[in-house]
Amino acid sequence: MECNKDYLRLIKEALEQRRLAFFIGAGVSKATNKNYPSWTKVTETLRKGLSECDETDPLKIAQLYALKFGNLKLKESVKSLFPIKDIPSDIQQAILDLKPHYVIST
Numbered sequence: 001m002e003c004n005k006d007y008l009r010l011i012k013e014a015l016e017q018r019r020l021a022f023f024i025g026a027g028v029s030k031a032t033n034k035n036y037p038s039w040t041k042v043t044e045t046l047r048k049g050l051s052e053c054d055e056t057d058p059l060k061i062a063q064l065y066a067l068k069f070g071n072l073k074l075k076e077s078v079k080s081l082f083p084i085k086d087i088p089s090d091i092q093q094a095i096l097d098l099k100p101h102y103v104i105s106t
Contacts, residue, residue, distance in 0.1 A: 021102035022095055032089035037081040045081060
């Protein structure tokens with residue numbers, strides 16, 4: 001129990017000193033909106049734009065797509081897979097209400 005108090009104290013200090021950071025995995029977003037695509041869906045969409053692409057590594061597929069079509073087209077293609085407007089979930093709103101200095105996500 002003493003350990004939890006130490007953690008809470010450190011979190012409070014970080015918040016007060018404007019250096020609080022959240023590291024958030026994709027599960028937070030996925031729980032918010034079931035329509036968010038998986039990495040597999042994003043990769044499949046990009047790979048369809050590449051003729052005869054046998055690559056399976058998502059980062060390499062994105063790089064090949066950017067080399068063929070440019071970074072702007074890569075960004076537009078990925079962005080098109082996500083909802084245009086979204087409402088924060090309870091957990092996302094709770095994080096935003098804390099006003100963290102950084103939010104780092106996958």
